[in-house]
Amino acid sequence: MFFIKRALVLPRRSVCVLKWSKLAYSTNIPIEDLDLEFKGLDGISKCTIQSIEGPEPVYLKLKENMYKSFHYENKFTFKLGGVLPEIKLAYETWGHLNEKKDNAILLFTGLSANSHAKRNANNLQPGWWEDFIGEKMAIDTEKFYVICVNHLGSCFGSSGPYSISPITKKPYATTFPIITVDDMVKAQFLLLDHLGVDRLHASVGSSLGGMCSLLSGLKYPLRVSKVIAISTCARAEPSSIAMRYLQRKAIMLDPKWNNGFYYDQKEHPINGLRLAREIATVTYRSGPEWKERFGRKKMSDTEPITLCPSFEIENYLNHQGETFSTKYDPNSLLYLSKAMDLFDLAEGCDSMVDALQHLKCPVLIMGSQTDILFPVKQQRDLSKWIKEAGNSQVSYFEMDSLYGHDTFLLNLNDVGTALKGFLETKLNKTGEISKSKKK
């Protein structure tokens, strides 16, 4: 055999290549023994690509005693058209509102989170910012009254596509109006009115929540004293829109999506939602993290390689899709991800700097250098534009965290420290210390 000859003339020290050449070329099976059942599909059952009829989705059986509910019994008009006869918002609070009602912090969530940022008496499960909120913690509940609301359009107690319309007595499904970040913020300020909070100590948010936080400061300059916006942007860029579009397409291609009218079907578009979440997960973490965490580790060293997942990274993504798929409403993902695409603070203005002239309070901007979804340049630009617009109270941090976009959920050292410092510092002067005082 020609190739074996070639392999043999390799220099002696080439042990590794020789081993591998033998593996490749040693077989010499007679034609009649050819195995016609080849390897492509062995173990296909492990692909978990079948449609699985899961348990009832969590959002359809949320326990109402786990959160507070604000029922706004008036019409709610959406920015892009459409009016709902009423809306409900699920929310949770920590700490106590003081007498002057000036110690409230409004914490906006990302796309997929609910109002449960921290455990409380009604729900002892740890929240998504469990270690950031509490007595003496980054957001100190001895000092502040923290409010976290499930976004309008989401599926954890607030009005969304899965909600029953009081008029038709059926879920809105895709007759729900298109939501914008403006609508989400407006709804949460209706809750603030209800709570008697005229002016926030701060609005805080990351990702979609960061968009909301920025918009709050810009739109309600008299009601927001400080703005914190982490891993977010001034406007959605096409690379982020692309990744969200792929997620929406994955859901809408699932035959069970049925144009959004699946709530009375036996099966929901779980497969589409799984794939959407797996695509999202790629944008939430980072290559360097995966290299360190998984490298090229295989799921099994003994199972034959097939077209099905072989590597730990695939298993991880698959698992992320699985665990999300019964917890979130696919239609909510469509609506909220679209709202993120539509976000542009400069809408209607001549320039971003022009728009940001309305953001006059102190602002904290942070970002992660490994973020793929909201690359750190977007936070750098944001900070630069706010300063250019004349705001001399901008704090800006870049984090070298491995965790990509999810840094805001995981990096207690950096995010926590900056949060606490920014929330609790009283600035006597603004901006840089005058140069003339320097040595």
Next chain:
Amino acid sequence: MFFIKRALVLPRRSVCVLKWSKLAYSTNIPIEDLDLEFKGLDGISKCTIQSIEGPEPVYLKLKENMYKSFHYENKFTFKLGGVLPEIKLAYETWGHLNEKKDNAILLFTGLSANSHAKRNANNLQPGWWEDFIGEKMAIDTEKFYVICVNHLGSCFGSSGPYSISPITKKPYATTFPIITVDDMVKAQFLLLDHLGVDRLHASVGSSLGGMCSLLSGLKYPLRVSKVIAISTCARAEPSSIAMRYLQRKAIMLDPKWNNGFYYDQKEHPINGLRLAREIATVTYRSGPEWKERFGRKKMSDTEPITLCPSFEIENYLNHQGETFSTKYDPNSLLYLSKAMDLFDLAEGCDSMVDALQHLKCPVLIMGSQTDILFPVKQQRDLSKWIKEAGNSQVSYFEMDSLYGHDTFLLNLNDVGTALKGFLETKLNKTGEISKSKKK
């Protein structure tokens, strides 16, 4: 209305915010006029998410006179198991093989390309490297005999899952053996044997082709004089595996995939392939390119916003999926993308540097700084490791191209210049000029 009041207390120069606040809050429709047919689905027909029964896929009706065919009528054994009774390889050539048969360049393609790198008498369509190959061009056909082969496992004339098994008389589909880069390279060297080419002037390739080119130099050190590897890596990293896994999952979730046995079905898994190609496209280009090219341009300024695509970037991705979907065999994508995941030059060796000791000829490594799929650090590492392994003839370039991974297809200035210089330079000395001769 409370919010209008708030808006009105904004300072006078806030023209843009006022405009926008009015838009958001001016509606005051009586409850009986509420529009219950909301916006989520208007224009859904434009989503092109329906299953479209397309024309017959191109790969099933390829004209055989457009390429040369090498029929290897012996058993072909695959590295990971499985034997085919025979294989065919489609290939094209440009220029003339000289008498000594030492002027051949083997050009390995990426995952999705066919053998048509350049127009020729049998096929006047421009090829995928049309402007890189030709008389006096980067790969000079007056000097070199260029061979480009459709990869084993692909669908443009070479044996792949769509091929009819001479034993069962049916397409192999997913009974086709799992393919590795080793198998692809081995098959192409069988063709070189057939052509009487004992030693290549150079192996050249980008992406998957770069993997093949590196492996050729490493595996057949006596048959390859120079190696060019562009936008590729020494081993597949988990971030790249993740993106390819998502593409495979998109195909395998399509109900029409039918475990790969769709060739006699009326409809192929076109929707899955479309989504897979859209996911791939995100990894082939770059955010900075899209920002410059599309920004936040909408598909229409007059159509209402729905859950369907609104932005030009979405339209672009959709178009990429569409045009690819009838040209490529979904099963080929599964097999070739898996082969890329499995690629690891250090397999069976103690370290990458150990493995690369066998790559003794001059090597040119290039990469693009905006590549997401094969980040430039991978080419930097590759170049570093080859040098560490003792090779003093490594040329390494980073390109600041906007085009991400696809730079190798588009950047004639940088890629072309480096190619020509590397292919045509005769090195009298190797490595750095001795320091003692410097001033």
